[in-house]
Amino acid sequence: MHRNLLIFCVVVLFVGAIIALSIRSVESQSDRVQRGKYLVEAVAACGYCHTPRAGAEYNMNMYLAGHPAGQAYPRYNFSMMQQGIFTLTSPQMSAFSGPFGTSFASNLTPDKETGLGEWTEEMFIGAMRTGLHQGVEGNRAILPPMPVKHYAQMNDEDLKAIWAYLKTIKPVKNEVNPPLNQRGRPY
Numbered sequence: 001m002h003r004n005l006l007i008f009c010v011v012v013l014f015v016g017a018i019i020a021l022s023i024r025s026v027e028s029q030s031d032r033v034q035r036g037k038y039l040v041e042a043v044a045a046c047g048y049c050h051t052p053r054a055g056a057e058y059n060m061n062m063y064l065a066g067h068p069a070g071q072a073y074p075r076y077n078f079s080m081m082q083q084g085i086f087t088l089t090s091p092q093m094s095a096f097s098g099p100f101g102t103s104f105a106s107n108l109t110p111d112k113e114t115g116l117g118e119w120t121e122e123m124f125i126g127a128m129r130t131g132l133h134q135g136v137e138g139n140r141a142i143l144p145p146m147p148v149k150h151y152a153q154m155n156d157e158d159l160k161a162i163w164a165y166l167k168t169i170k171p172v173k174n175e176v177n178p179p180l181n182q183r184g185r186p187y
């Protein structure tokens with residue numbers, strides 16, 4: 001009889017510990033997502049370039065979805081340098097052209113075909129740390145004005161938090177233009 005009671009107590013403790021641990025991990029995952037949201041919105045201002053404008057306001061239907069497909073974009077011309085012009089931007093403030101070529105803020109939503117849906121956390125952190133496309137050595141550099149030099153200094157925990165948050169936002173299908181070189185050809 002005593003033995004059964006002992007087994008019962010051990011089982012209860014064991015199950016209790018598993019429940020407590022899983023609640024903790026759910027809590028820490030949701031803390032991480034909250035932290036990521038805070039960083040994206042209030043500190044790193046990712047939407048400043050990655051959420052296109054509709055007039056003066058952000059187009060929230062395209063939250064973090066990048067430069068809208070098919071929209072016009074500016075083209076820099078080196079003679080503009082003499083006029084003191086360095087960077088041009090589209091009315092949505094999501095495409096940029098300068099001496100570096102023309103860049104288009106990418107789609108950061110979890111859409112599988114056009115966003116970061118197929119990316120891994122490793123690719124994301126690699127891109128932010130190295131400033132190379134998808135974080136792969138030998139790939140092209142990520143173009144201005146993406147502030148990689150600054151974001152590269154974030155700690156792992158914050159980059160992981162941003163990644164965790166980006167995975168929770170609404171997927172938006174938007175095929176962003178590939179970047180163009182100074183001659184207007186794909187890199």
Ligand code: HEC
Binds near residue numbers: 049103144147151
């Ligand atoms: C000042 C504008 C600006 C801000 C702010 C900005 N980005 Fe970007 N980002 C860009 C542009 C432009 C590109 C496209 C660059 C290219 O294609 O070379 C880009 C590209 C990226 C890419 C794709 C990199 C790759 O490997 O191709 C990721 C991921 C990214 N940004 C994440 C972020 C995150 C996360 C934040 C906030 C922490 C952020 N960006 C803030 C402008 C910006």
